[in-house]
Amino acid sequence: MRTILFTGKGGVGKTTLAAATALQAARMGHSTLVISTDIAHSLADSLGTPLDNEPRPVGAHGLHAAELDSAQELERYWGDIRRRIANVLRAEGLDATVASELAVLPGLDEVLALVRIKRYYDEGEYDVLIIDSAPTGAAMRLLAAPDLSRWYTRNLLGFSRGLARAVLPSLRRLVKVPIGEAVIQERLSELFEQIEALRAILTDGEQTSVRLVMNPDTMSLNETQRAYTYMNLFGLAVDALFVNRVIPPEVQDPFFANWKADQAENRQQVRQIFSPLPVFEVPLMSAEVVGLEALGRLGDDLYGDRDPVQRLSREEPLRFYVEGDRHMLSLRVAGVSGQSAELEKHGDELSIRLGNSRRTVPLPQYLAGLQPVWAQVRGDSLIVAFEEPPPDETPES
Numbered sequence: 463m464r465t466i467l468f469t470g471k472g473g474v475g476k477t478t479l480a481a482a483t484a485l486q487a488a489r490m491g492h493s494t495l496v497i498s499t500d501i502a503h504s505l506a507d508s509l510g511t512p513l514d515n516e517p518r519p520v521g522a523h524g525l526h527a528a529e530l531d532s533a534q535e536l537e538r539y540w541g542d543i544r545r546r547i548a549n550v551l552r553a554e555g556l557d558a559t560v561a562s563e564l565a566v567l568p569g570l571d572e573v574l575a576l577v578r579i580k581r582y583y584d585e586g587e588y589d590v591l592i593i594d595s596a597p598t599g600a601a602m603r604l605l606a607a608p609d610l611s612r613w614y615t616r617n618l619l620g621f622s623r624g625l626a627r628a629v630l631p632s633l634r635r636l637v638k639v640p641i642g643e644a645v646i647q648e649r650l651s652e653l654f655e656q657i658e659a660l661r662a663i664l665t666d667g668e669q670t671s672v673r674l675v676m677n678p679d680t681m682s683l684n685e686t687q688r689a690y691t692y693m694n695l696f697g698l699a700v701d702a703l704f705v706n707r708v709i710p711p712e713v714q715d716p717f718f719a720n721w722k723a724d725q726a727e728n729r730q731q732v733r734q735i736f737s738p739l740p741v742f743e744v745p746l747m748s749a750e751v752v753g754l755e756a757l758g759r760l761g762d763d764l765y766g767d768r769d770p771v772q773r774l775s776r777e778e779p780l781r782f783y784v785e786g787d788r789h790m791l792s793l794r795v796a797g798v799s800g801q802s803a804e805l806e807k808h809g810d811e812l813s814i815r816l817g818n819s820r821r822t823v824p825l826p827q828y829l830a831g832l833q834p835v836w837a838q839v840r841g842d843s844l845i846v847a848f849e850e851p852p853p854d855e856t857p858e859s
């Protein structure tokens with residue numbers, strides 16, 4: 463089974479592109495399921511048909527769709543644990559609703575939404591699973607955590623911070639007391655097992671592709687670069703970018719002249735930054751893109767004869783890895799051989815000057831604390847090595 467995750471900033475067109483891709487996949491004969499994991503669902507509106515938690519057929523091509531009910535999933539996997547934890551908190555004198563809220567980990571509902579992928583993977587009913595609105599940071603961090611039980615304990619202890627200091631002592635006790643109980647322990651290890659398996663699926667580029675959706679504006683571009691950094695870090699393979707709402711050339715109204723100029727600049731940047739990943743540009747349409755007919759047209763325009771289910775690219779224009787005890791970054795740069803790079807790090811951004819061009823790369827948090835020590839152009843890539851900054855050498859007086 464292939465899994466394709468569509469992700470991007472709010473409102474950029476994730477649902478529309480996920481739905482159009484799913485419809486195109488179904489029309490090409492793939493047994494396809496599209497699900498939305500967003501709480502504010504709009505997949506049903508996009509497809510123009512009511513949906514619920516379980517997949518149902520949509521249209522004439524065997525497409526199936528569902529809107530995931532995260533409350534239901536949460537209840538299924540976490541319901542009894544939540545009640546036990548809430549009971550302990552209530553016994554500590556906490557308000558019932560607060561106790562119940564506290565008994566859920568942040569990001570857990572999103573992770574449970576992803577655990578669905580695992581379920582469909584095991585059931586083997588679909589050739590491709592298309593996910594609208596991929597997880598945000600909390601879920602990705604949970605998935606990427608190398609030691610889940612440690613993550614769990616730390617977060618269970620940490621998430622109440624700022625909510626109510628008085629709660630913390632009870633939480634500490636809580637982690638010692640009911641987590642030791644056999645049932646909870648069992649459910650937890652079950653869940654961790656699922657998450658482990660899920661991680662293996664998500665981080666295998668042959669099985670899972672991420673498609674980033676953006677609009678050609680500066681904010682969206684920045685956010686997409688950051689999302690791309692994190693996808694890399696978590697080991698997810700981005701195989702294409704979708705730049706949606708490009709004002710078409712036939713729009714000549716002077717009102718849009720500045721918009722068009724800005725979009726042209728941003729589209730150019732996208733190509734420079736993400737090359738050689740395929741970039742799909744989607745024009746701004748004269749009306750909302752809703753219903754099977756409009757989505758079908760969009761799917762055709764986008765993919766043509768191309769199979770939307772296949773991995774669209776294996777290129778990695780940005781890569782983080784470890785070499786010896788150094789953290790490395792490899793960045794694809796075209797036509798710069800023989801040039802030397804100047805690096806400057808500002809907070810969590812690395813600014814690179816190569817000849818006449820300048821690039822800014824958002825760094826993951828663990829690199830933001832390190833210093834770039836050298837940079838080298840190797841082939842068509844710029845390699846940067848990071849090290850711990852030297853300890854403060856001011857002699858003690």
Ligand SMILES: Nc1ncnc2c1ncn2[C@@H]1O[C@H](COP(=O)(O)OP(=O)(O)OP(=O)(O)O)[C@@H](O)[C@H]1O
Nearest residue numbers: 472473474475476477478707745746747749750751
């Ligand atoms: N290229 C386009 N031309 C015209 N309308 C579009 C285009 N792309 C999307 N839309 C419309 O914009 C609206 C928002 O799109 P969509 O719901 O796909 O965004 P989203 O990223 O899923 O948003 P959210 O973050 O709220 O889930 C919808 O009404 C959709 O039909």
Ligand SMILES: [Mg+2]
Nearest residue numbers: 476477500504
């Ligand atoms: Mg949406």
